[in-house]
Amino acid sequence: MSIFPQASTFRPETAIHELGPEFYDPVSAADFPKHILRFRNDRWAETVGLAELNDDQWIAHFGRFEPLEGSLPSPLALRYHGHQFRSYNPDIGDGRGFLFAQMRDHENRLMDLGTKGSGQTPYSRFGDGRLTLKGGVREILATEMLEALGVETSKTFSIVETGEPLERNDEPSPTRSAVMVRLSHGHIRIGSFQRLATLRQPENMQKLIAYCLKHYFGEEASEDGAERLLSHVVAGGARLAASYMTAGFVHGVLNSDNIAITTESFDYGPWRFTPKWEPGFTAAYFDETGLYAFARQAEAIHWDIAQLAVSLRLIEEDADPLIKIIESFGSLYQQAYIGEMLNRLGVQSRSRDDDIALLTVVEKALRESDISIDRFFFDWRGGQRRGSSSADAVYEQDIFTPVADAMAAYAGKPPQHAYWTDPEPCSMHIEEVEALWSHIDQRDDWDPLYQKVDAIRRMGKAHRGITD
Known part of the structure; x- marks a missing residue:
């Protein structure tokens, strides 16, 4: 997706109907006991002409799943197969989600609004078709962080808490429930083709x-x-x-x-950002x-x-x-x-041989030291070590001498955004994920999550060279 969201009018689509009923099954959303709006992504809603919806309208469409005018009259559970940990499984498909709507965005691309936790479908097997609220919160954090770091990813569009206590074997239960809507360029998967080949x-x-x-x-x-x-x-x-x-x-x-x-990244379950290389x-x-x-x-x-x-x-x-x-x-x-490594370092390519030599010593230093990945890229943004850092002692080690030597040829104009003068980089490791969830789970305090989203988006602007 574009890294510069722009306003657009709502232009509904029904392109998926071109494929025909052999590709999907019409389904209905679950009837949830509550609808509490917890997150709405107005930044990306603007790109598809939906930011003007008030909260009641938002919940009507993205909590009760009343159709968007001119788009799909009924949600569709898409059919697909797939390899799961290298074992082929023909008994999958949209089991707790569906394609809710299609429209054009500000770049005239076909976009999908798909769900997670919207209820059972013909492919739910033994599942309840629901999503934990914690799972929704985790998806917000994953998509926002990846977007800020330049990864092509789906966008968490909406989270509505639904008021059902869910039992889960891998986390404390009962736990709170939610329904999520994600915005993406499409929900066709490799598994969609595998199904047709198998059949x-x-x-x-x-x-x-x-x-x-x-x-x-x-x-x-x-x-x-x-x-x-x-x-x-x-x-x-x-x-x-x-x-x-x-x-x-x-x-x-x-x-x-x-x-x-x-190849747009999507569907975040047990994701993590690795603290070290x-x-x-x-x-x-x-x-x-x-x-x-x-x-x-x-x-x-x-x-x-x-x-x-x-x-x-x-x-x-x-x-x-x-x-x-x-x-x-x-x-x-x-x-x-x-290209991606140079981009995160904020430097320009010199020659293929020079670039490979630089990244070889950078990766070796990251792998053999205890330095945080985020800390390293933050401290060396622009190709030179900037100011003082909590990692200064690490940078004085012999393993970083080749890094400093190689970086010298790449040093350019220091980054301008105020983010680069912060004492610490914006990160998203599991301890912070759990802490943010704890605020919600124990005190129903959502402010830390919203503040973190703001901080992540600020970092994203800094990475794109946008000044405050």
Whole structure:
């Protein structure tokens, strides 16, 4: 999404109907006992012409799910399959969410409003279709932080507390409930294609390819549509993986049903920001083998995209072009990683060899020291060590001598935003997540969360070079 949100008028869409009823099931939202508005993202509501809704109207649409005029008359639970921790599962789909509405944004892109915690669907299996309020709060923090750090991510659009006590095995219960709405460029997943391949539906595969090319990439379908779509996903997946690394972010569950065909990051469950550059750091307690560990995320996304290529073989007789595209992931990832790292450092590229040399010593120093990732990028923004820092003693260690030497060639104009003179960088580690939730859980105090969102957005402006 654009990093500069702009106002737009509401322009409803129903593009998903082009695919037809074999791709989704009409569903109804749960009837919740309460509707307490906890979060509304007016910044992004403005981009789709919905910021003028008053709170009662907001709750009517995003708590009771009354249709937005001209958009979808009924919510749709999308059908898909997917690999979950490398095991294929045909019994999934939108199990506690649905596609609620579509519209155009300020850049004339097709946008989706999808839900989480909106009730049971045909794919809920044994689940209750609900979302914990803590899960909603965590998604606010994940999406806001990632957006500020330049990761292409869905936006948490709305959180409405729903008044139901939920039982959960992995957290204190009963716990509070909520329904969330997220804004994204699309909810079609790699798993959507896997389902069609498994069911042997070549005509629907062609239809889905055409839909994605038209609405997400502005291209018309043709004989090489599968190859062009795969090329887009490979390039976008490489950028996504690189941006996760630069942000120090661990998604936690990079299953193929959690990879959008637009490669926009979404669906945040057991996410974490790793405090240090720890390759084996995992976010999910159930990721016992480290499949989706910090440094394995590029591998995971590459593997998922390979499953898309496998699915596309349903309509592609010759595998060689698809294999060649998949094999380009490594070089595209390296290129994206260099660009993302330089961007977070706030410096310009010099030459490929110089850039690789710089990042090699930076990554080595981060890996072998106890320095916080956020602290390092904060202190060295602009290519030179600035002022005094709580990490000064670490920077005097021999491991940072090559960093200082390499950085000298990249030093430029010091960053101008007042954020860069703060004593500490804005971070989002698990201890703070739990503390913010504790304020809500124990005292129903939402101010610390709202203040944190403001602080994150201020950091985002600083990263984009916008002055106060």
